[in-house]
Amino acid sequence: MRLQARKLLTLMAGLLASPALWAEWAVNMPEGVTDLSRSIYDLHMTIFWICVVIGIVVFGVMFWSVIFHRKSRGAKASEFHESTLVEILWTSIPFAILVVMAIPATKTLIEVYDTKEADIDIKVTGYQWKWQYEYLGEDVSFFSNLTTPREEINNQRPKNKDYLLEVDEPLVVPIGKKIRFLVTGADVIHSWWVPELAVKKDAIPGFINESWAKINEPGIYRGQCAELCGKDHGFMPIVVDARPMDEYQKWLDEKRAEAAKVRELTQKDWTMDELMEKGEQVYTKLCAACHQPNGMGLPPMFPALKDAPIAVERSQIGKHIDVLLYGVKGTAMQAFKEQLNEVDMAAVITYERNAWGNNTGEVVTPKDILEYKKNGAYTGKYVEAK
Structure with missing residues (x-):
């Protein structure tokens, strides 16, 4: 037992002495690098020191009363009721403190919400x-x-x-x-x-x-x-x-x-290899977290793409494009219409249809994506790999 206690004390001493630990020791908010952050920091410190003074006064009076007016020293509690002076004091003093705190707080809040005349x-x-x-x-x-x-x-x-x-x-x-x-x-x-x-x-x-x-x-x-x-x-x-x-x-x-x-690349005639290389990059960055790097997904929330009908059947190419563009309501599949350009969309769809053994040999090009956005349909005009 003593050995365990000694080990624990040694570990705690080592941690407290660690420069890395103390480097992360921070008990205050950052001062920041903007005029606004410094105004907020100054307000924070002003209110903090007001609270420190209040705490010192309140606890000072409390401990002074406990020490010098205790029963063992023969002190007897005073008895008074409905003192007008006391009522005025304990109402006016907090009110005055709140007013003093409200003035700098209001000034800083006005600055915080002043978004006009931006560059x-x-x-x-x-x-x-x-x-x-x-x-x-x-x-x-x-x-x-x-x-x-x-x-x-x-x-x-x-x-x-x-x-x-x-x-x-x-x-x-x-x-x-x-x-x-x-x-x-x-x-x-x-x-x-x-x-x-x-x-x-x-x-x-x-x-x-x-x-x-x-x-x-x-x-x-x-x-x-x-x-x-x-x-x-x-x-x-x-x-x-x-x-x-x-x-x-x-x-x-x-x-x-x-x-x-x-915009120029959208009109380019892409090869399978070019689309696969770019598609792998897009998939790794945006899709792998949910559908997994190997395309197996995390069913049922994130379905697999490997061997999935939407990724291997030619008749579902249009649906594949639609899901990527507009997502699937009620599921975790979000819309990527505003997140990806036509090149990235075509590349990642091509990758998903030819990776992990899917090997459909089908290519979806940026022109297909543009056509689908315009007409809401996929014609298969550019499906043959080059």
């Missing part, structure tokens, strides 16, 4: 389990997905310092500009939260909530969905990349060029 408007849409960012008026829109390797999630290799906080496409913004975030949801309630920007807004389907930030320092700022939005709630990170204005403008031009290139 940049970004629409943030929450999906299970990813974020869509649309730069209004700039013709730039993209999705941001988790990129933490599945091996780390499944404890098959050590976790890195940014575990579950890595994405393929960060939200890039300029420093020194007022950015208004228009936050909404596409399926369930999410919450867009970046502590160092002092932004936390619920993303509610059918509603648009506003928030704003003006970042003073370039850098990478990370956050997460702060609402329980489903089984992969913890796999929905946010990464904000704040850059100087010239670097931001360069990035914006590159994103516009990428969008133009995708």
Whole structure:
């Protein structure tokens, strides 16, 4: 027993002495990198110290009374009733304290909700389990997905310092500009939260909530969905990349060029190998978490695609496209019409029809996807592999 106690004490001492443990020790909110976050931090500290003073006074009087006015010292309790002075004191003092606290709180709240005269408007849409960012008026829109390797999630290799906080496409913004975030949801309630920007807004389907930030320092700022939005709630990170204005403008031009290139690729004649290579990338990023890397799924919630009629029968190609575009109501299968472009859709469908032994030899091209969006039907015109 003594040996076990000694081992336990040694372990606790080692943990307390660990620099890594103390590096993570934080009991206060971050000061942040925006004017708004610092205003909130200052308000927090003001209220905190007011509460500290109140606590010292209240507990000081209480302990002083216990020590110096106890029965063993012969103290006798005073008896008084309906004292006008006492009534006035214990009403006016708390009221005065609340007024003192309300003045800075009101000032900060007005600042928090002042979203007018923004330099940049970004629409943030929450999906299970990813974020869509649309730069209004700039013709730039993209999705941001988790990129933490599945091996780390499944404890098959050590976790890195940014575990579950890595994405393929960060939200890039300029420093020194007022950015208004228009936050909404596409399926369930999410919450867009970046502590160092002092932004936390619920993303509610059918509603648009506003928030704003003006970042003073370039850098990478990370956050997460702060609402329980489903089984992969913890796999929905946010990464904000704040850059100087010239670097931001360069990035914006590159994103516009990428969008133009995708539009060109839609008209390209794709080969089976090209579609399979791209389709595997899309499937691994967006589909493998539910349908599994081997296509076996997790029935009954996530059906298998391997040997499934929808993925092997030629007569169901149209249904395959429809399910990817519009999802399946009442199930976990969401609509990808706004999440994937025509190239990615065609590639992932082609991959699903030819991977894991399905081997249909059928190719679905971006032209097929465009035709289905336009007419709601699949003609099979481009089905032959090249």
